[in-house]
Amino acid sequence: MVPDGETMRFARAVLNRPYKFTIVLLSANIFMFMLMWQSSGMSFSTFNFFPYEVLVAYGSKVNYLVREHNQWWRFVTPMFIHINLIHLLVNMYSLWVVGPYVERLYGSAKFVVFWVVTGIAGVVASYLTVVSPGTRLGPLAGFLFKTADFPSAGASGALFGLVGVLFVFGIKFRHELPEGFKRAFGTGLLPMILMNLVIGYVGRGLIDNAAHLGGLFAGAALALVVDYRRPGGKSGIAITWHILQIACIGLVAVSFLKTAQHFRDPLPPHLLEQRNQIELEAQLQLPSNVSKFVAYADSMNKAQEAFNVALNRGDLTNTDEAVQKLDSVPELDPKADDLRKKLKDFLIRAKTIETTPQDKMRQTEKIQAKRQLNTEFIDWIKDYGVWLKTTGRTYGLIEATETQPAR
Numbered sequence: 001m002v003p004d005g006e007t008m009r010f011a012r013a014v015l016n017r018p019y020k021f022t023i024v025l026l027s028a029n030i031f032m033f034m035l036m037w038q039s040s041g042m043s044f045s046t047f048n049f050f051p052y053e054v055l056v057a058y059g060s061k062v063n064y065l066v067r068e069h070n071q072w073w074r075f076v077t078p079m080f081i082h083i084n085l086i087h088l089l090v091n092m093y094s095l096w097v098v099g100p101y102v103e104r105l106y107g108s109a110k111f112v113v114f115w116v117v118t119g120i121a122g123v124v125a126s127y128l129t130v131v132s133p134g135t136r137l138g139p140l141a142g143f144l145f146k147t148a149d150f151p152s153a154g155a156s157g158a159l160f161g162l163v164g165v166l167f168v169f170g171i172k173f174r175h176e177l178p179e180g181f182k183r184a185f186g187t188g189l190l191p192m193i194l195m196n197l198v199i200g201y202v203g204r205g206l207i208d209n210a211a212h213l214g215g216l217f218a219g220a221a222l223a224l225v226v227d228y229r230r231p232g233g234k235s236g237i238a239i240t241w242h243i244l245q246i247a248c249i250g251l252v253a254v255s256f257l258k259t260a261q262h263f264r265d266p267l268p269p270h271l272l273e274q275r276n277q278i279e280l281e282a283q284l285q286l287p288s289n290v291s292k293f294v295a296y297a298d299s300m301n302k303a304q305e306a307f308n309v310a311l312n313r314g315d316l317t318n319t320d321e322a323v324q325k326l327d328s329v330p331e332l333d334p335k336a337d338d339l340r341k342k343l344k345d346f347l348i349r350a351k352t353i354e355t356t357p358q359d360k361m362r363q364t365e366k367i368q369a370k371r372q373l374n375t376e377f378i379d380w381i382k383d384y385g386v387w388l389k390t391t392g393r394t395y396g397l398i399e400a401t402e403t404q405p406a407r
Helices: 005-015 020-039 052-057 063-069 085-106 108-128 139-144 156-172 179-184 186-202 209-225 239-261 269-284 288-313 319-327 334-355 363-389 391-395
Strands: none
Touching (some): 020 052, 020 085, 020 108, 052 269, 063 269, 085 108, 108 209, 108 239, 139 209, 156 179, 179 186, 186 209, 288 319, 288 363, 319 334, 334 363
């Protein structure tokens, strides 16, 4: 079909405008990918998936670090990093296709604001849809919610934000757009949006659909209230947009500065255990729930051994290590977490009894305290056994593990 004259005139007026910040964003994402590749040892095998430590070090979204360590910048940095080469290529191709349209229609200042705001909205949506491990999710809930707090990254949220901008743009200004642009934007984007939602549903658990929808809705909301630069209109832009553009660039710069400051931070025990779990799954190809149970059961068994030795022999050699391991085990369900906390408390109390000086606790008092603690531990063993035989079986347990109380 030959485009009509009105469409051609509109296209020339709009498409001749520069799109320099699209190229800047492309370059920034590729540059970050090369830095991550270098940090991964520059092995081509890492193109399949960057190591866990590299993803965390470069600023991927990890709910635990945002929540427990106040690393707020992880709401910003993920939109500039990718987990592997395919992830980068798909997103950068999408940016190359969609980005120039948005930047030419709205100008570079608004385009930068759109990218950063919708990118953050996507990460926030991803953050809010991580639920407790062990939560049962049906197919529809599994489309949006996740039970694993694995590192999340990618420009998809911001890209969906740009699509949301073009979707609303086509509907909002349909009366002044030539026919060719009406077909390209607005409702013309519905097939692409629906196709991506179907892909997201099929790939739920691997694809962060919450981030995609968060970016899409944020972009649509922005386009509802923001005007575009019409052909033949003045090239100037309100100072407010320049200030917002600078603020967004500054926010990105500060976020990566914070990332650099924490680049060599060691993984907290919780994330260290999660990394080990991922490696175990890769090696044994176990389902996620089974590997979580294996890590949990191993920590609980070692903690019980350390408790028995501490209470019976007064040997505290492995007590601190057992407590630390209990702190790092993956979460399974509320009952499992309660059992873990009680066992940790037993270890701490056993250590306290053993290390209390004679002038503060007589020997007879220590013996009585140990007997009381052992009694509580026997009751705990019964509860733990019940959990193993009931809920524990849902994590792949075949035979309940027999445990022995301290004597």
